[in-house]
Amino acid sequence: MNRTASVEKELIKAILQGEYLAGSQIETERELAAIYDIGRPAIREILQRLSHGGWLTLRKGQRAVVNDYWYGGNITTIVDIIEYFDQVPDAFVLYFLELRIALTPQYVKKAVKLNHPKVVGLLSESDELPDTPEVFASYDWKVQKKLARLSENPLFTLVLNSFEPAYVKMAMKYFESSFRRDASLNYYRKLMAVALKGDDQQAEELAHAMMEKSYTLWSNQLSSDEKIGVRFRFDDIL
Incomplete structure (x- = not known):
């Protein structure tokens, strides 16, 4: 890590740790x-x-x-926070699942409506996925990015791209459970069947049901304190 990036990380850490x-200056x-022994142009950057x-x-x-x-x-703030954790806080994964x-x-609905043959091709790859958290995390990220692109609304892609440094890290935690991997595999297959028919309305309903289920599956493993702990104890984690 270069000196500029290191100083930036130190300042973010100082904010997170209070x-x-x-409102302070x-x-x-x-x-x-003077504090960081670095030039003023670098500080300004x-x-x-x-x-x-x-x-700021x-x-x-x-x-x-x-x-x-x-x-x-x-x-960008969200991505910065996640990048500074070795382990993403469980409650943060919950917030992302809710989003x-x-x-x-x-974007699933629009992708099926506009490009359902390509959606089918993408989801057919799920039939040969090795049953590991790493593979499922990488594949799910690939699915989300391509579905967003196939929706032909660039804003969906831009939003997802903002999460790229953090998405797989969060997905790795989610897919540690074989039950959650099985649930997602079942979803990919059902969505592929719906896409084969070009039924965008059913695709939307299926995606919504799966996102709700993912949220519930993750929420059920969290304690009450974790669910309400919006402001994490950064000093215990960083």
Whole structure:
């Protein structure tokens, strides 16, 4: 990891650990350059990236202000958080599964409506999947990206692309269970049968039911504390 990336990671870690509270100001460029022994142009670049990632609000001629990243952040913030964990928090996987309930059925429906032969070809690959979490995680990511692309709505693809650094990491945790792997395999096969008929409405209903089931399967393994623990104890994890 180069020095600039290392400093960026240190600043994000400091925010996650509460060393910089939401609404507080961080040090000036000059002070940060001295603290991290790095040039001011590099500090300025780091602050710009943290601003784009939703971590900071920059104000000309004034110190940067720390955002409440849960409410002032964006997709980049989510990816940043997950990338700084060796293990993705279980509750975070739950939040992502909940997001998929709203998102996935829409691009599945359009993909089947517009490109159902290609959907069939994609899903036919599930017949020969080795039964391992790694393979299922990689294949499911491939399925989601291609279905989004086949929906011919580029916004679906852009949203998924934002999760690329984190998706397989989260999917690996989900597919550790052989029961969940079997449930997904059954879903791929049912969706392929529906796609063969070109029935986009049924495809949407099937996808929605599976996303709800995935959420429930994961939710059932979490304790009450994990489900309500929106603000993780970052100091115990990082």
